[in-house]
Amino acid sequence: xxxxxxxxxxxxxxxxxxxxxxxxxxxxxxxxxxISKGEFFSLLGxxxxxxxxxxxxxxxxxxKTNGSVEVNGISIDEDPSKAKTFIGLVPQEMxxxxxxxxINIVIYQAGYYGITKSEAxxxxxxxxxxxxxxxxxxxxxxxxxxxxxxxxLIARALIHQPSILLLDEPTAGVxxxxxxxxxDFLRELNASGTTIVLTTHYLEEAEQxxxxxxxxxxxxIIEEGSVKELxxxxxxxxxxxxxxxxxxxxxxxxxxxxxxxxxxxxxxxTLAPGTSVNAAFGKLSAAGISVANVxxxxxxxxxxxxxxxxx
Numbered sequence: 001x002x003x004x005x006x007x008x009x010x011x012x013x014x015x016x017x018x019x020x021x022x023x024x025x026x027x028x029x030x031x032x033x034x035i036s037k038g039e040f041f042s043l044l045g046x047x048x049x050x051x052x053x054x055x056x057x058x059x060x061x062x063x064k065t066n067g068s069v070e071v072n073g074i075s076i077d078e079d080p081s082k083a084k085t086f087i088g089l090v091p092q093e094m095x096x097x098x099x100x101x102x103i104n105i106v107i108y109q110a111g112y113y114g115i116t117k118s119e120a121x122x123x124x125x126x127x128x129x130x131x132x133x134x135x136x137x138x139x140x141x142x143x144x145x146x147x148x149x150x151x152x153l154i155a156r157a158l159i160h161q162p163s164i165l166l167l168d169e170p171t172a173g174v175x176x177x178x179x180x181x182x183x184d185f186l187r188e189l190n191a192s193g194t195t196i197v198l199t200t201h202y203l204e205e206a207e208q209x210x211x212x213x214x215x216x217x218x219x220x221i222i223e224e225g226s227v228k229e230l231x232x233x234x235x236x237x238x239x240x241x242x243x244x245x246x247x248x249x250x251x252x253x254x255x256x257x258x259x260x261x262x263x264x265x266x267x268x269x270t271l272a273p274g275t276s277v278n279a280a281f282g283k284l285s286a287a288g289i290s291v292a293n294v295x296x297x298x299x300x301x302x303x304x305x306x307x308x309x310x311x
Contacts, residue, residue, distance in 0.1 A: 008034070016063050058087070060080055071164065091153065106128065163194060238269070242293035265292075
């Protein structure tokens, strides 16, 4: 591998599925991406955008229709077995034997890569401790909570110490406290040099963890760049206005299309490019609206995301 070789290089990747009732659907329509070694990269998109299909192709679980994929400079077509050794995959679905012990699920995975039990055990202990699962090592997987099962998937994916970790919606259904604990673990892992590719529906997650993001919609990459670059495209601001008195329909109409009534005492206000907050407050005052509080409804990256996929 050359020093400048990307961790993952995808060129013109296409995937077409044959439908049961006839016809075809294009899941990927010529996706190209280059992900550098050591990067924490997030792939964002709505359901059905092609995120899981892309992860499946890179990890070798799904056959592509066209295009090329290289993992650390190794073509998945020319040497798929070698390419797979670089990758640890955390899938969306739980795909382990729930009646098996936690430790065995991790150790058996090591065996697929030719790692003996005695060789695997020290690292299995290390990662299970970091993920808060060591005390549960002799319990059957079925007894674990949903969040613990997610962490078990991560431990299993890491047992052969891959240089690239693919995470497909890893915190789906996990409560906020556990999710943030997983964030800390992933940051530490990335800081040690592991390349991480994350698909997520949580925009805050991508904004907190990633330096680079790609947005995919309907099988195509519609935007790619650093989080800072994407935020620079945000030429509008959305505010939630809490009002002192109940809003009337007349007041809302006076503000035009930029305003939407959320409830009796809450107004969503979108500021057009070049509109100052002071000017907006002037319009609110002219409409007889008394402001009690102003807040932002979500992360700024979420605004960019929704704006781009709804163009």
